[in-house]
Amino acid sequence: MVKRSYKPFFRKLSYLFPAILFIVLLLNIVLPDRSFSEKENRVLASRPALSVDQILSGQAETKYETYVNDQFVLRDLWVTLKADFDILLGKTESNGVYLGKSGYLLESFTPPADKRLTATLDAITSFAQSHTGIHQYMLLAPNAVNILKSHLPFSAPQVNQDQYIDRVKDTVSSAGVTFIDVRDTLRNHMDEQLYYKTDHHWTTQAAYYAYLAASDPLELNTAQVSYEKLPASVSFQGTLSAKSGFRSSAKDELDVFLPKSDVAPEFVVNYVEERKKVGSYYAADRLKTRDKYAMFFDGNHAQIKITTPSAEGGNLLILKDSYANCLIPFLAPHYRNIVMIDPRYYYGNLEDLIAAEDIREILYIYNANTFFADTSLELTLVPQ
């Protein structure tokens, strides 16, 4: 029974709550759907087509609920509110991303299953042993969670990435692959910005240091070119803020290093599958999208060929992930031909490619997190 004095409260609530539900219902029906969320960096679910089969199996209902969530009125605001409340509750980790010190978001490292890692390393080893005539190098970039350990939230549980990198180093070295260890170099420059605060990639600055560290084993003459750093964008919002919801309005600066020279270098970047040839490493129109890091070589492509007028080096094959994209512009002037292969998208035959392009050197460029989660490299190296 309602006591008299509670009545005003319950009455007010009994009008307010249904009113809220109906207003929101109306807005949800009236307002148009969005196809993409810039804030979350993902495609939003669209209204599912309904069929009797799907309804009976329950699939349609699940899809419909996702659709309703994704298209909820003022979704971005709700997502921000949730993330802010998470921080208020003291949460420092979300979806595998740590909210670190000085504004850094750091992607946590998931150690690979032993079987998985062994399979990849076996593939690299056997490939090295069957191609002894080709010089092979590997650059395995450590991630922010490794180099910027000190920026992790207070006593965050972390698996040491170095011990896994060391295992790769030992294994590939004994197979004859030259391991280019950039960890010390990066640690020496820790106080500079080596990683984006909101994205999982390393900065062009870090790639430049890695290039300097690699120049020794690769025998590159770095004195040949000098660079100046120019900001390409100051409003880069990376994948980590999208993935975690933390710092969703923070922005990073994204730089390019351009050679200081009066003569514009002449080279051709050939997107093989797309049949497109351009005269730049950079896709400026990507700066207008959320994924601004994709300005380096227009994101990830199965195969890209770079031809330069260089007299210095020969033909280099690079097996890589996206960390390589901002590093390769530094390497390009040193080689006549570079073939970039991203095994995750490449379905061609590597042996044929090596023969056709007369490859003399192979360089693996990966970041540790991707390398340890990768399953495609082994299939490209040793086709089943």
Next chain:
Amino acid sequence: MVFSSIFFIFYFLPVFMLLYYLVPGRVKDIVLVLGSMVFYAWGEPVYLVLMLFSAVFNYYMGLELDRIEDPSPRKRNLVFTIVINLLILGFFKYYGFLLDSAGSLFGISIPHPELALPIGISFYTFKNLSYIFDIYKGKIAAQRNLLTFGVYSTMFPHMAAGPIVRYADIEEQLRSRTVNLSKMGIGVEIFIKGLAKKVILADNLALIYNQILATDGRISVLTAWLGIFAYTMQIYFDFSGYSDMAIGLGKMLGFDFQKNFDYPYTSGSVSEFWRRWHISLGSWFRDYVYIPLGGNRAGTARHIRNILIVWALTGLWHGASWNFVLWGVYYGLLLLLEKYVLSRFLGAAPALVQRLYTFLLVMIGWVFFSIPSFGSIAHYLGSMFGVSASGFLDRSFLYYLRSGIILFIISILACQPNLQIRFRRLMRTRPWAAILIDILLFVIAVAYLVSSSYHSFLYQQF
């Protein structure tokens, strides 16, 4: 469908409520049954048939029991009804479990198809059984109107996760109930509190315990205790939150259900805990299993047997897995221990000691409840008591404590009556302030619900 979803709150609920409030008198029953069928079928339409069968079957058997006066065919009828109900429950819930258990007994593996558990089958089976038992005992008369019985048996508020509402308790309301706005307001209040408990507290607490459970290798003693503490709070806010939502929705429809949780973590003994935790289930087992078995009136040996049977079954009711049986038997033994040994000492102890004793035992109980495999249970208990722990205190404990401390403090406050008493005072003295708090809780809960589809389609961008 679940209550804690955007689709339920912002689509199903307003449309259904509008219809329910617009139509007159008995037509409300039709809207309620149809709405409940939509609610039930949403996401798993096939099992709607099973749920409806159970309702119609028990409706019919209720009429039969009412009609037959001769005791022996009456009893046969009762047994038949119970057997059919339990066979359905057994087949859909325990089939795989029984085959696996039989298989491991003989060291073989018996292949069987994995059946999806029909939503709410344990709840509606028990609800319908209570109706049958009560007719048999002459406590109630069978409901002659199929529609009215349908309202009782299929009503969506308590369909999926309880409480196990007794027919006798709502018989009057099934015939005629007041549906008005101030009852609506009461219902909204309870619903919002339940939603906030589930979405803001339980789901966030779950992240902490799951992270600790997922740790490779050993954890420290304090981390283990912190983990099970988080789970202790999680399961309470999850389960009681769901019950609150059901009770609140019932109020909006004009029904008064009994409370299902009564601040169980303030209990001074394990037996008190079970009078305050999932009350509708505890009283079901008491009235329909324990007392018919003879309760405690047939000597100590029989009493011990009855307690152990009841608690093994209570455990098994929670899930088709041996860890639930273990959990149930753990409580059976504790209750016996309390009754025959501890009650003398416990009664003399200060209230704080009583509560601490109960809370610790309940926390330990949740280890059995939350971990399916016996090996992992032993490992976790080992961590709590230092046997298989990595040490007493480590950095990860500090990390979890730091990331969970605010939730823990809110949880401790919210599992005691004080906060709610203060809020009720506010409702009277400053209604707008109380409404603002409720709306704020609702908004935060909705923010979590909207964000829940966030992670499901994340694609890797490497």
